[in-house]
Amino acid sequence: MTTVLRPRPITEVTPASFTRWNVVVWDDPVNLMSYVSAVFQRYFGYSRSKADELMLTVHTRGRAIVATGVRERVEADVLALHGYGLRATVEEDRDS
Amino acid sequence: MESFSWRDNLDGESGQGCYVARMERVEATLLAQLVTEITVVLGGHSDEEEWGMVEAASTLSRPQERSLSFLLPDMSSDEEDGRRLRALTEEGLRSEKVERLRHLYSDFDRIACGEEESGEICLSPDEVWQWLPALNDLRLGVAGELGIQNEEDARRIEENLISDKSDQQVRLVSSLYMLLTWWQDSLLEAVAGGR
Numbered sequence: 001m002t003t004v005l006r007p008r009p010i011t012e013v014t015p016a017s018f019t020r021w022n023v024v025v026w027d028d029p030v031n032l033m034s035y036v037s038a039v040f041q042r043y044f045g046y047s048r049s050k051a052d053e054l055m056l057t058v059h060t061r062g063r064a065i066v067a068t069g070v071r072e073r074v075e076a077d078v079l080a081l082h083g084y085g086l087r088a089t090v091e092e093d094r095d096s
Numbered sequence: 097m098e099s100f101s102w103r104d105n106l107d108g109e110s111g112q113g114c115y116v117a118r119m120e121r122v123e124a125t126l127l128a129q130l131v132t133e134i135t136v137v138l139g140g141h142s143d144e145e146e147w148g149m150v151e152a153a154s155t156l157s158r159p160q161e162r163s164l165s166f167l168l169p170d171m172s173s174d175e176e177d178g179r180r181l182r183a184l185t186e187e188g189l190r191s192e193k194v195e196r197l198r199h200l201y202s203d204f205d206r207i208a209c210g211e212e213e214s215g216e217i218c219l220s221p222d223e224v225w226q227w228l229p230a231l232n233d234l235r236l237g238v239a240g241e242l243g244i245q246n247e248e249d250a251r252r253i254e255e256n257l258i259s260d261k262s263d264q265q266v267r268l269v270s271s272l273y274m275l276l277t278w279w280q281d282s283l284l285e286a287v288a289g290g291r
Contacts (some may be wrong), residue, residue: 001213006172017251029244029245029247029249029250030166030235030239030250031232031245032277032280032284034185034281034284034285034288035228035280035284037233038228038284038287038288042225062271066167075171075181078171078181078249079185079189082168082169082185082189083189083192083193083229084229085167085229085232085233085236086234087169088169088171089170089171089173090171090172090177090181091172091173
């Protein structure tokens, strides 16, 4: 259910009436950086450099927004990332 | 225990092969036992006969809430939202993790029960992405047991191994954690090697 490759566009066209939501990934002391990057590549279909960049942001800033979209999609993404063992949360985008 | 490496199939067809690591029977036995314990933490109702669970001294001893919080974390920083989402998703996530751990168990059990002193783990490119998260769940479970909450705690694990003050149980679990970390890293390196 949650470990299938789901290539997705990096930006999604969202009707103005829907708020945008964020997939936030948090740093943790267990997950290997190489694993986090591999998961971003596998699940989101990101390039290696994009995945590494996001992983480094998670690691140095404590958290990073790794994807955005409508609420249901973001919830599904967070669940999928939990399947991989990452710490992720849904977050309403303040600027939307 | 060997690090993982790619091995092409003998029929010479390039691109066909698997990620291979050889391990000792005693290591496989230890890891099979650990998989069983993490499965119990996840509330997996394993068939006792099928899994050969023995009520001997277990590797994990502490209350299991911390391991569980690592394995099934919150989906939202907002408490109410988190509760709602957990109610919707937790059962499915648990059973997904338990199912993946079953595969891990079979692989270890095959070697543990084999006639040879050692055996090979051989993962196809498809199987790798069932194994990696399962291996990660083992690490998360053990990290919970060790009380790893931050980077400093993680560094402490190495010290546990050298210090005279750590008791035997802590040393065993710490070495298990470091072994699993190294092993998962080797598999990730092999996968990143472009196969």
